[in-house]
Amino acid sequence: MVIPWIGVSLVGAHQARGATTGxxxxxxxxxxxxxxxxxxxxxxxxxxxxxxxxRMDEAMNPLTLLTVSPYGEVLPNQNGAPVRGVxxxxxxxxxxxxxxxxxxxxxxxxxxxxxxxRRQSTASIRT
Numbered sequence: 001m002v003i004p005w006i007g008v009s010l011v012g013a014h015q016a017r018g019a020t021t022g023x024x025x026x027x028x029x030x031x032x033x034x035x036x037x038x039x040x041x042x043x044x045x046x047x048x049x050x051x052x053x054x055r056m057d058e059a060m061n062p063l064t065l066l067t068v069s070p071y072g073e074v075l076p077n078q079n080g081a082p083v084r085g086v087x088x089x090x091x092x093x094x095x096x097x098x099x100x101x102x103x104x105x106x107x108x109x110x111x112x113x114x115x116x117x118r119r120q121s122t123a124s125i126r127t
Contacts, residue, residue: 003070003071004070004071004072005065005067005069005070005086006067006068006069006070006072007065007066007067007068007069007083007086008065008066009062009063009064009065009066010027010059010060010064010065010066010085010102011059011060011061011062011064012062013066014060021056021104022104022106023106024056024104024105024106025055025056025105025106025107025108026053026054026055026056026104026105026106026107026108027053027054027055027056027059027102027103027104027105028051028052028053028102028103028104028105029051029052029053029054029085029096029099029101029102030049030050030051030099030100030101030102030103031049031050031051031052031096031097031098031099031100032049032098032099032100033048033049033050037077049100050096051096052085052093052094052096053108054087054090054094056104058087058090063087063088063089064085064086064087065085065086065087065088066083066084066085066086066099067083067084067085067086068081068082068083068084077098079097080095080096080097080098080099081098082098083098083099084096084097084098084099085097085099
């Protein structure tokens with residue numbers, strides 16, 4: 001499915017700020033984690049805030065976008081408002097929603113995004 005996103009390329013936004021990446025090899029996208037808006041955060045399933053990462057060559061591809069609108073409409077909360085990353089050649093989970101921070105790093109995060117911790121993997125969840 002082709003979605004007409006409105007936004008800017010990550011590389012364009014980064015260059016517009018005049019920022020340099022230094023010796024960064026990775027980009028980490030950190031998402032919103034607000035318990036008042038997201039009551040499910042209290043469930044011990046994932047470590048929050050959720051983060052996702054890309055290698056620098058993937059992040060600096062002109063097709064990696066920071067978007068604010070699909071189809072010319074306001075980006076709904078459930079689709080990642082106010083800013084969503086879009087990486088069209090990757091699986092959907094690489095397109096992080098509700099971004100609050102973008103971090104450039106010279107090394108990969110030790111914890112893989114969205115993985116269970118040992119404590120959480122043995123926790124029971126009441127329904």
